[in-house]
Amino acid sequence: MASMKNLSGSDAAKKNAAEKACELVTDGMIVGLGTGSTVAHSIRLLGRWVKEEGLNIVGVPTSYSTEALAIECGIPLTSLAASPVLDIAIDGADQVDASLNAIKGGGAAHTREKIVASSAKQFVIVADDKKFSSILDRSVPTEVLPYAVKLVEREILKLGGTCTVRTGTGKDGPIITDNGNFVLDCAFGQIKEPALLGDKLSRIPGLVEHGIFTNAAMVYVGYENRVEVLRRKM
Numbered sequence: 531m532a533s534m535k536n537l538s539g540s541d542a543a544k545k546n547a548a549e550k551a552c553e554l555v556t557d558g559m560i561v562g563l564g565t566g567s568t569v570a571h572s573i574r575l576l577g578r579w580v581k582e583e584g585l586n587i588v589g590v591p592t593s594y595s596t597e598a599l600a601i602e603c604g605i606p607l608t609s610l611a612a613s614p615v616l617d618i619a620i621d622g623a624d625q626v627d628a629s630l631n632a633i634k635g636g637g638a639a640h641t642r643e644k645i646v647a648s649s650a651k652q653f654v655i656v657a658d659d660k661k662f663s664s665i666l667d668r669s670v671p672t673e674v675l676p677y678a679v680k681l682v683e684r685e686i687l688k689l690g691g692t693c694t695v696r697t698g699t700g701k702d703g704p705i706i707t708d709n710g711n712f713v714l715d716c717a718f719g720q721i722k723e724p725a726l727l728g729d730k731l732s733r734i735p736g737l738v739e740h741g742i743f744t745n746a747a748m749v750y751v752g753y754e755n756r757v758e759v760l761r762r763k764m
């Protein structure tokens with residue numbers, strides 16, 4: 531079984547990071563809502579603020595699961611078609627380095643996550659300390675048109691990587707993304723130049739999107755009893 535979600539990390543550390551980042555959200559904002567167990571803590575807290583304190587925000591979800599959670603939490607939603615520029619996007623990550631580069635896509639939502647992150651004036655990552663690494667070396671999730679899988683596999687090999695079609699969500703065969711595509715997890719070993727690798731992946735026909743994110747303005751790293759905030763150097 532090929533699956534990405536093999537990270538531990540304490541829920542308290544995730545919650546600390548996710549809730550601290552909510553302090554960036556103010557009245558009137560359009561907020562990109564990421565996907566995963568860490569940012570779910572942000573969504574629940576924002577929902578409480580909407581219900582109990584009258585916080586006036588609208589969210590743009592990055593997946594069907596986040597849409598359902600946001601609705602359950604009482605956060606009004608809009609779409610990118612109606613609200614193309616977001617004030618902030620908050621999302622989790624699978625691995626992040628000191629230069630604020632990140633690997634995302636453990637939940638197979640990285641295509642919509644990247645669209646939302648890129649539509650925001652400020653993209654903020656929330657992660658527990660286990661996700662922080664001196665160098666990115668996890669597999670890079672890629673979303674791939676089923677029609678193009680063999681071509682993408684060959685191109686990844688040419689780039690020095692190996693890839694596995696992701697399975698393991700309770701259905702036989704490949705998992706299917708919210709956009710109807712496959713996920714190929716691509717291992718490259720240590721990624722010394724994440725932006726360069728990202729550019730090369732973006733040029734492969736049929737590869738819809740990859741999980742290397744290089745546009746975070748801030749990363750909130752949560753520990754059991756504190757939060758460290760990393761800011762992009764200008």
Ligand SMILES: O=C(CO)[C@H](O)[C@H](O)COP(=O)(O)O
Pocket residue numbers: 537564565566567568569621622623624633634635636637638639640643
């Ligand atoms: O990129 C993602 C989904 O595609 C998630 O943000 C990432 O996998 C982190 O998830 P979690 O907070 O559950 O560890």
